[in-house]
Amino acid sequence: MDGKALLSVKRLQKRFGEFFSLEVDDFSVFPGKIHGLVGVNGAGKSLLLNILSGLVSPDDGEITVNGEPQQFSTPLDAQSKGIVCIHQNINLVEDLTVAENIYLGNLPEGFLGKIDWKFINESAQTLLDTLKFPISATAKVAKLNLASRRMVEIARAFRKEPKVLLMDEPLALLSISDAQMFFPALSWLCEHGVGIVYVSHNLESVIEWCDAITVLCKGKISNRVDVSTNTDIRSLVMMMSGVNYKHNYPKLPSTLGRTLLEVKGICSRRSLDNVSFHVRKGEILGIAGMLNSGRTAIARALFGLDRITDGQISMNDTRLDLKNPDDAIAAGIGYLPENRMDRGLIGNLSVPPNITITSLEDVRNLTGLDLRREEVYARNYVKKLVIDTPFLHANVGVLSAGNQQKIHLAKWLFAGCNVLILEEPTQSIDLASKNDIYNYMGSFVQSGASIILISSDLQELMGLSDRILTLCRGKVTKEFHRGEFNAEDIMWHATLNNENREGKDEGKEGTTI
Amino acid sequence: MFAENRIKKIKEILLEYRHIDCQTLSSLLSVSMNTVRRDLDKLENENFLKKTHGGAVLVEENFEVQLNDIEDPFKEEKRQIAEIAAGMVEDHDIIYLGQGFICLEIAKRIKERSALTVVTNNINALVELAGNSQIRVIVPGGELQAEGNVLELKGRYSLNNLKKMLIRKVFVPVSGVTVDLGYTCDTEEEVELYQELCGKAEEIVFLADYTRFGERSLCHLGPVAMADKVITNAQVPNTFKEFFDTSGVTLFTAFPET
Numbered sequence: 113m114d115g116k117a118l119l120s121v122k123r124l125q126k127r128f129g130e131f132f133s134l135e136v137d138d139f140s141v142f143p144g145k146i147h148g149l150v151g152v153n154g155a156g157k158s159l160l161l162n163i164l165s166g167l168v169s170p171d172d173g174e175i176t177v178n179g180e181p182q183q184f185s186t187p188l189d190a191q192s193k194g195i196v197c198i199h200q201n202i203n204l205v206e207d208l209t210v211a212e213n214i215y216l217g218n219l220p221e222g223f224l225g226k227i228d229w230k231f232i233n234e235s236a237q238t239l240l241d242t243l244k245f246p247i248s249a250t251a252k253v254a255k256l257n258l259a260s261r262r263m264v265e266i267a268r269a270f271r272k273e274p275k276v277l278l279m280d281e282p283l284a285l286l287s288i289s290d291a292q293m294f295f296p297a298l299s300w301l302c303e304h305g306v307g308i309v310y311v312s313h314n315l316e317s318v319i320e321w322c323d324a325i326t327v328l329c330k331g332k333i334s335n336r337v338d339v340s341t342n343t344d345i346r347s348l349v350m351m352m353s354g355v356n357y358k359h360n361y362p363k364l365p366s367t368l369g370r371t372l373l374e375v376k377g378i379c380s381r382r383s384l385d386n387v388s389f390h391v392r393k394g395e396i397l398g399i400a401g402m403l404n405s406g407r408t409a410i411a412r413a414l415f416g417l418d419r420i421t422d423g424q425i426s427m428n429d430t431r432l433d434l435k436n437p438d439d440a441i442a443a444g445i446g447y448l449p450e451n452r453m454d455r456g457l458i459g460n461l462s463v464p465p466n467i468t469i470t471s472l473e474d475v476r477n478l479t480g481l482d483l484r485r486e487e488v489y490a491r492n493y494v495k496k497l498v499i500d501t502p503f504l505h506a507n508v509g510v511l512s513a514g515n516q517q518k519i520h521l522a523k524w525l526f527a528g529c530n531v532l533i534l535e536e537p538t539q540s541i542d543l544a545s546k547n548d549i550y551n552y553m554g555s556f557v558q559s560g561a562s563i564i565l566i567s568s569d570l571q572e573l574m575g576l577s578d579r580i581l582t583l584c585r586g587k588v589t590k591e592f593h594r595g596e597f598n599a600e601d602i603m604w605h606a607t608l609n610n611e612n613r614e615g616k617d618e619g620k621e622g623t624t625i
Numbered sequence: 626m627f628a629e630n631r632i633k634k635i636k637e638i639l640l641e642y643r644h645i646d647c648q649t650l651s652s653l654l655s656v657s658m659n660t661v662r663r664d665l666d667k668l669e670n671e672n673f674l675k676k677t678h679g680g681a682v683l684v685e686e687n688f689e690v691q692l693n694d695i696e697d698p699f700k701e702e703k704r705q706i707a708e709i710a711a712g713m714v715e716d717h718d719i720i721y722l723g724q725g726f727i728c729l730e731i732a733k734r735i736k737e738r739s740a741l742t743v744v745t746n747n748i749n750a751l752v753e754l755a756g757n758s759q760i761r762v763i764v765p766g767g768e769l770q771a772e773g774n775v776l777e778l779k780g781r782y783s784l785n786n787l788k789k790m791l792i793r794k795v796f797v798p799v800s801g802v803t804v805d806l807g808y809t810c811d812t813e814e815e816v817e818l819y820q821e822l823c824g825k826a827e828e829i830v831f832l833a834d835y836t837r838f839g840e841r842s843l844c845h846l847g848p849v850a851m852a853d854k855v856i857t858n859a860q861v862p863n864t865f866k867e868f869f870d871t872s873g874v875t876l877f878t879a880f881p882e883t
Contacts, residue, residue: 360875362876364709364713496881543866544866544867547866547870551876
């Protein structure tokens with residue numbers, strides 16, 4: 113096998129952050145084969161692609177191309193060996209034409225260094241025709257819809273004459289009919305001996321198109337599957353969920369009060385389609401969904417980051433008009449987004465300002481901020497949440513991920529919120545802080561508050577939630593009550609939903625959320 | 626922490642170690658050195674201790690003071706543990722409550738419930754429950770032991786009667802928890818009783834305030850994995866939080882009041 117592999121990695125290791133490491137002992141791409149790579153969010157799929165395409169250097173292990181060991185320090189190194197990656201986000205220059213984008217960075221020069229536009233336009237058009245993409249090479253990219261932009265990206269990758277093509281979620285946000293247009297292009301590439309790595313959450317397409325599938329789970333390869341007629345989605349889903357890994361979640365039997373937050377038929381620009389649910393006092397509502405399922409869109413709508421285009425949100429039977437996060441905070445809604453250092457905390461400020469920042473009114477005096485009072489509040493929270501900081505005025509950026517997350521939590525407790533939206537609250541956090549956060553969630557809801565928990569960790573969701581909603585393509589697909597949780601069913605409803613496949617608005621710009 | 630509590634804790638620490646330095650006290654109590662010095666001044670005036678350079682020693686005549694004579698400094702922590710334990714008790718449960726203050730506090734928190742069966746030798750706890758006819762209270766029996774106003778029944782009679790009972794959830798305090806040994810108790814009698822109970826229970830819940838972690842007592846009860854759940858305070862060292870997760874025991878913690 114080794115002799116034939118176009119690209120192969122052995123004993124690859126990459127530590128990423130404090131608590132995630134990717135360890136791939138063996139992964140190979142063969143000519144003319146499509147190799148599927150699947151796993152839940154955070155399993156390490158994109159990281160593996162980034163290493164293969166030279167964007168990230170591994171800590172250890174070897175990469176070989178055609179049997180020769182390689183070391184890529186930039187994506188250009190990888191490209192010179194014929195490895196081209198199409199990333200999850202579309203990277204096109206909107207104000208240039210399709211042909212210009214396809215030849216970007218490598219415009220062929222003709223007589224006296226003049227750029228040969230005729231050649232560029234013509235050869236770009238030939239390429240598009242060969243791949244059977246119905247796009248005009250002279251159209252401006254800005255005028256194209258999402259599917260066509262993806263096609264331009266594939267054409268551009270193909271123009272680089274790849275031997276190995278890596279594709280990270282190329283079909284995200286596309287409708288099924290659009291997605292089908294890509295397949296002939298891929299098989300055409302295969303016929304010409306190109307090896308393809310295909311990363312996708314769309315398991316149907318993975319099984320339909322791929323020759324072999326590798327399942328990543330928590331940074332390690334958990335399964336390798338040779339696709340045959342009896343490869344089914346359910347078993348793949350089970351492999352992805354990694355349910356064999358047992359954790360313990362401190363969950364108390366809950367006493368649920370009346371409905372605190374009610375959401376009726378909300379729609380938003382960020383792909384929410386008639387979403388309704390409610391959260392009761394004392395309840396932890398789990399939301400299961402893949403990337404782009406709308407799970408972040410729910411949080412953003414509830415926190416006033418995105419205006420809802422239809423439907424209504426009410427708290428304690430009072431309708432809320434959330435124009436911005438200030439309105440949400442005033443209504444008692446707090447949000448811990450996925451990436452706490454980018455969107456939650458200010459790394460080069462110390463602990464006290466990070467805690468009081470959303471409610472400065474409470475520490476204001478006549479002349480400005482009452483720093484002594486701020487410090488007293490902060491000291492209380494540091495003690496309450498057993499935050500481990502060398503001293504109170506340490507910059508938050510230097511603390512461990514677990515302690516940062518606790519400070520983030522303290523911020524919302526100080527703001528006095530009673531509905532807390534937690535998105536991936538324990539991602540890349542040490543076990544001890546994880547335990548603290550779980551326990552604190554319990555004590556928070558016991559005081560009559562509510563939590564909306566968005567997590568890719570299915571075990572965590574099942575361990576802590578009183579109810580779980582599955583979300584797929586902006587719609588709630590199913591509701592599960594505690595006691596009837598079943599990993600397989602939840603994954604099934606979160607990953608696939610045949611009814612909702614068709615008729616997704618085209619041309620809607622897919623913002624990665 | 627209130628000054629009163631702090632003073633009690635300092636007394637307890639001194640009774641155990643006879644001497645201590647300010648630095649250690651300050652970090653144990655998480656207060657500043659100045660606060661520690663003020664507290665030591667106060668206790669010096671009471672003639673409980675004598676200040677030395679950088680610390681304090683216990684005044685000799687206090688050597689005979691028993692730990693029981695001073696009030697438990699960790700009552701608040703124990704009440705919080707009881708609060709969580711009470712949350713685990715569900716309707717129609719059959720539970721066992723062990724000895725001591727935490728179990729008494731659990732009794733106080735479940736006495737308004739209905740359709741419960743409580744088996745206990747903790748007389749203070751059963752007095753709490755006696756007012757509610759919806760709760761069936763069963764006393765396995767034994768020999769009365771009274772320490773101040775703490776009353777409990779002990780001995781073989783208990784063990785023999787408990788052998789006949791099928792208890793669903795067992796709540797018992799342990800006096801020491803270490804990573805390598807697991808749980809320890811003060812007396813062999815407790816160990817015998819708890820092992821009997823744990824052999825048949827559906828859910829075993831051990832209770833210990835955070836100061837018990839890292840400590841060991843005379844009698845070995847069982848390894849860490851023996852319990853299903855352990856309830857303590859969030860101040861418990863991180864090593865335990867990690868260790869419990871990996872050994873299949875769910876660790877519940879109560880957060881300090883501020």
